[in-house]
Amino acid sequence: MGTLFSMIFTTDFFYSILRVTTPILFASMGAVVANLAGTPNIALEGIMLITAFIGMYVSFISTSAWIGLIAAVGAGMLAAGILAFFTLYYRTNVILGGIAINSLASGGTIFFLYLVASDKGTSISLASKVLPQINIPLIQDIPVLGRIISGHNLLTYLSILSVAVVYYTIKRTPLGLRMRAVGEKQEAAESVGINVIKTKAIAIIISGALAGFGGAFMSMGYVSWFSRDMVSGRGWIAIAAEAMGRTTALGTAVTSLLFGTADAFANSVSVLGWPADLVNTIPYCATLVGLFIFSVREYRKRQQ
Amino acid sequence: MSRERSFQILRTVVSMLIATLVAFVIIILVSETPMASIKTFIIGPFTSGRYLGNIVEVAIPLTFSGLAMAVLFQTSLFNLGAEGIFFLSGAIGSLVAIWVPLPAFIHPLVAILAGAIVGAVIMFIPGVLKAKFGASELVTSLMLNNILLGVGCYILNHVMRDASVSSLVSLKFSESALLSKLIPGTKVHTGLLIVIAAVVIIYIFLYKSKWGYELRMTGINTAFAKYSGINIVKVIILAHLIAGILAGTGGVVENLGMHKRFEWTALPGYGFDGAMIATLAGNNPIGVVGAALFVAYLRIGADLVNRFSDIPTEMISILQCVIILLVSAERFLYKYKQKWIEKEAR
Numbered sequence: 001m002g003t004l005f006s007m008i009f010t011t012d013f014f015y016s017i018l019r020v021t022t023p024i025l026f027a028s029m030g031a032v033v034a035n036l037a038g039t040p041n042i043a044l045e046g047i048m049l050i051t052a053f054i055g056m057y058v059s060f061i062s063t064s065a066w067i068g069l070i071a072a073v074g075a076g077m078l079a080a081g082i083l084a085f086f087t088l089y090y091r092t093n094v095i096l097g098g099i100a101i102n103s104l105a106s107g108g109t110i111f112f113l114y115l116v117a118s119d120k121g122t123s124i125s126l127a128s129k130v131l132p133q134i135n136i137p138l139i140q141d142i143p144v145l146g147r148i149i150s151g152h153n154l155l156t157y158l159s160i161l162s163v164a165v166v167y168y169t170i171k172r173t174p175l176g177l178r179m180r181a182v183g184e185k186q187e188a189a190e191s192v193g194i195n196v197i198k199t200k201a202i203a204i205i206i207s208g209a210l211a212g213f214g215g216a217f218m219s220m221g222y223v224s225w226f227s228r229d230m231v232s233g234r235g236w237i238a239i240a241a242e243a244m245g246r247t248t249a250l251g252t253a254v255t256s257l258l259f260g261t262a263d264a265f266a267n268s269v270s271v272l273g274w275p276a277d278l279v280n281t282i283p284y285c286a287t288l289v290g291l292f293i294f295s296v297r298e299y300r301k302r303q304q
Numbered sequence: 305m306s307r308e309r310s311f312q313i314l315r316t317v318v319s320m321l322i323a324t325l326v327a328f329v330i331i332i333l334v335s336e337t338p339m340a341s342i343k344t345f346i347i348g349p350f351t352s353g354r355y356l357g358n359i360v361e362v363a364i365p366l367t368f369s370g371l372a373m374a375v376l377f378q379t380s381l382f383n384l385g386a387e388g389i390f391f392l393s394g395a396i397g398s399l400v401a402i403w404v405p406l407p408a409f410i411h412p413l414v415a416i417l418a419g420a421i422v423g424a425v426i427m428f429i430p431g432v433l434k435a436k437f438g439a440s441e442l443v444t445s446l447m448l449n450n451i452l453l454g455v456g457c458y459i460l461n462h463v464m465r466d467a468s469v470s471s472l473v474s475l476k477f478s479e480s481a482l483l484s485k486l487i488p489g490t491k492v493h494t495g496l497l498i499v500i501a502a503v504v505i506i507y508i509f510l511y512k513s514k515w516g517y518e519l520r521m522t523g524i525n526t527a528f529a530k531y532s533g534i535n536i537v538k539v540i541i542l543a544h545l546i547a548g549i550l551a552g553t554g555g556v557v558e559n560l561g562m563h564k565r566f567e568w569t570a571l572p573g574y575g576f577d578g579a580m581i582a583t584l585a586g587n588n589p590i591g592v593v594g595a596a597l598f599v600a601y602l603r604i605g606a607d608l609v610n611r612f613s614d615i616p617t618e619m620i621s622i623l624q625c626v627i628i629l630l631v632s633a634e635r636f637l638y639k640y641k642q643k644w645i646e647k648e649a650r
Contacts, residue, residue, distance in 0.1 A: 090633035100628035107621020281454030
């Protein structure tokens with residue numbers, strides 16, 4: 001057991017927690033914003049995949065990681081905008097809309113990957129760029145802690161910042177107040193003059209932008225290429241984290257970190273020959289149990 | 305037929321046409337030989353008995369998942385668990401097909417029964433959580449999908465993997481477990497009979513039985529159904545169990561009919577396809593058959609274009625996105641609908 005601990009709990013392990021949490025954190029913040037306004041966005045998985053592809057391709061065309069990042073975030077907003085247009089204007093069911101975007105992403109990215117790289121697997125043949133790693137002065141010199149906190153990709157730090165921004169927006173800005181009102185009781189919000197459709201559209205598009213950062217991290221930070229289905233369920237984990245975090249920014253950030261830890265843990269124990277397939281299901285099982293406990297408690301409260 | 309209803313059909317047809325037009329645009333932009341490719345896409349699937357057979361083969365699992373989703377949608381339940389159930393039931397059915405020694409006719413039936421039971425048991429979880437405690441069936445079913453994927457992968461990797469083959473597949477199913485071929489010259493298997501039976505049963509259940517009526521009333525207006533004495537808890541759990549049985553059956557039938565080993569290493573996508581099919585069919589079991597055949601036709605067309613020309617098959621997922629968005633868009637062509645219905649009223 002002692003050797004197990006020393007093998008797993010290294011500085012590399014704690015460093016990798018922050019690394020694998022980054023895309024989950026971005027997407028789960030997107031899930032918080034969308035769900036708060038009453039429009040569950042299950043297209044996060046697909047939007048991340050689309051933006052991962054766009055980030056890779058635009059950074060290859062423009063030879064600039066920054067332009068790639070901007071394009072990825074823009075593509076995320078565009079994809080979410082399509083979802084918003086159809087669900088709010090044409091009254092497509094938001095879940096079906098999410099399924100549609102996910103379908104577009106899973107096949108569409110492979111379709112375009114084949115057109116630009118003549119490969120249905122990866123984009124390794126294209127020299128796309130990566131976003132820089134940041135070494136934080138002073139902190140990087142602290143033993144142990146410096147090696148865990150410093151030297152991450154720029155987007156990892158941005159993901160932590162995004163929690164603060166989402167928290168502040170929800171709690172302290174008029175937009176956040178309107179979103180909460182619309183999500184809580186649409187008719188009541190409408191009666192006091194809030195433009196429901198506009199508020200929901202903004203919420204969905206913000207969630208798309210956040211997922212865009214997450215997707216950009218996948219192909220321009222986590223690794224330096226695009227490969228098919230590379231998001232592999234992180235969008236669903238984000239929805240799980242949001243459900244566990246009860247649609248609060250801070251709660252969801254904590255659960256995202258927990259799920260990131262579980263992910264990093266699954267990666268390291270698979271080296272030891274543990275069944276990674278089952279370890280990977282831990283976050284989902286935990287969420288299911290958490291939802292069960294929560295809804296039973298709510299049910300009892302209603303009964304009284 | 306009311307104008308309301310015929311308009312819904314018209315809108316579906318318009319959406320299908322637009323999706324086909326989108327396919328033309330993609331082909332024209334990408335293909336070196338656009339006219340030949342379009343011809344292959346549209347007419348190709350009808351040019352040989354084998355391709356027609358392919359359409360039916362592809363439509364069988366789509367019909368199962370479409371039926372499962374139609375039952376759920378009719379009850380106004382947004383449960384996407386059919387995705388995971390297809391996968392895990394397929395794996396459990398494969399275990400039976402590999403190791404349980406049974407005579408020919410009984411063997412596949414037992415495997416399918418096992419898959420159906422697994423499907424029902426799994427769907428019971430989100431069903432009870434929703435019916436008793438009001439937990440969102442959407443979130444619980446999405447969590448379940450990933451859990452089922454993990455469990456299924458574990459079974460494949462650690463229990464039934466064929467170590468003598470380099471790719472990740474299970475051991476061979478025993479001969480007696482395979483569903484026999486129905487039409488010579490194609491791969492159409494006896495699963496076709498099972499799926500037709502399922503369509504008829506679900507149709508009779510939904511439209512001719514008391515329980516089916518309760519289920520539809522709950523879907524239309526839960527509060528009203530409750531006041532008129534319908535047991536909502538029972539109805540919600542029942543709808544979940546039926547969907548689980550259908551998805552589980554579909555998962556095993558697809559494996560025993562089309563494959564000789566269990567070959568899925570990721571969620572096969574049938575659950576989400578089912579949501580598309582059910583929407584396209586207006587949640588009507590008979591419509592599900594037509595919708596499944598249409599989607600299967602598009603897929604075979606795209607497959608042929610990919611084989612004889614230069615366009616990746618994945619084009620199909622762009623078309624599916626267009627179909628889902630337009631068909632489920634209540635307000636699409638709304639202006640015309642209003643005018644048309646008002647004209648009748650006058």
